[in-house]
Amino acid sequence: MFSELLHTKERQNETYKxxxxxxGQSxxxxxQLAGPQYDNLQCISxxxxxxxxxxxRCELSDNVFRTQALSPDMTQLKKASVTIDNSLSPGHTLVQICCVDHxxxxxxxxxxxxxCNIQIAYGRFSSVNKGLRELDLFIRQKDGKKIVDPDKRDALCSRLKVEMLHPLRVIITNRGTDTELLVANPVELDGKGRPRVFYDVTLALKTLGICIFSAEIGRHCTSDREWEFYRFLLDEDCxxxxxxxxxxxxxxxxxxxTLMGW
Structure with missing residues (x-):
């Protein structure tokens, strides 16, 4: 909401302050408003x-040597479960989700x-219990029908599990002789990115005492989705x-x- 008001003098003055x-005063x-040359930025060349x-990549390996592997104390994340039941409602499919809260x-x-063009008719979620969150959703397809095709059910369950386990991608790599932190998250179909990613990343680096030499934000398209992409060149004097x-x-x-709130 606030970004839509940056063209107003009042909001600009508040940002300056x-x-x-x-x-500091220096x-x-x-x-100024970004021109069309900044639309659909591609910063990954x-x-x-x-x-x-x-x-x-859409699916992530459990290989512990991968840079996105979970730390040992977060292995309970892999216990996330998604089940689908068509027997409890004549017109809707019930999706039950249980995973670590984030x-x-x-x-x-x-x-x-x-x-996935899924409509939600009713939802109920529990309070956090021992770090876990449970959610029940009565859903149907865009055509108003239940999800009865086994392949579609399996694909939806798999997609939800991946999004709960790794909704954001974080890796460190080299840019020449320098070190670069890369963060990516899927973009919504209407083009909106995930809120507060830039803030949370810079907060985490500040907490660690790591300075940022440069930062870039762009978009990247794969075969099945669009991603918002952040790259931070890190100062190694830490x-x-x-x-x-x-x-x-x-x-x-x-x-x-920090991104997941853990």
Missing amino acids: QLHVVL CSCEL SLYPSVSEELF KGFLYDIMRTLKD RFDMSSMVGRNQIVDKVRR
Whole structure:
């Protein structure tokens, strides 16, 4: 909502004040509307194919050596369950979801169902119990019918599990001799990106004492969806050894936890 008001003088002045508070009176900045040349930005041309494949793949491997592998204390995430039942309602399919609670839990599920052209008639979710969240949804297809095709049911369950396990992708790679943090998340069909990603990533890096040399935001299209893509060039003058896998995993883990609210 606030980004839509940046063209107003009042909102621009408020933004200037916030920047001066953080950066000091020496800060000099200017706000202007982005032109059409910035539509559908593609900022991934320099990514290695292997990095691009890992960042934007639909399904993620459980291989512990992958840079997006979960830390040991989060293995309970893999216990997420999605079940579908057509016997309880004559006109709707019941989807029951149980998984570890995270920031944007409902957003990720609603976005996924919208992308799959699924309509929601009724929903009920529980309060958090031992870190777990349960959700019941009565749904139907766009044509108003239940989901009876086994392949469609399996595809929907698989898609929901992936979105609950990895709604955001976070990896660290090299850009030449420098270290780069990459974050990606699916874009909604109407073109809207996930809220607060840039804020949460910069907050996590600030908490770790890591300075950002440069930051870029763009869009990338794969065969089945569009992604919002963030790349941060990190200042290596910090307490983490970015040449070691241990140091890099600590950074990735902190950023992911901040994004997910853990």
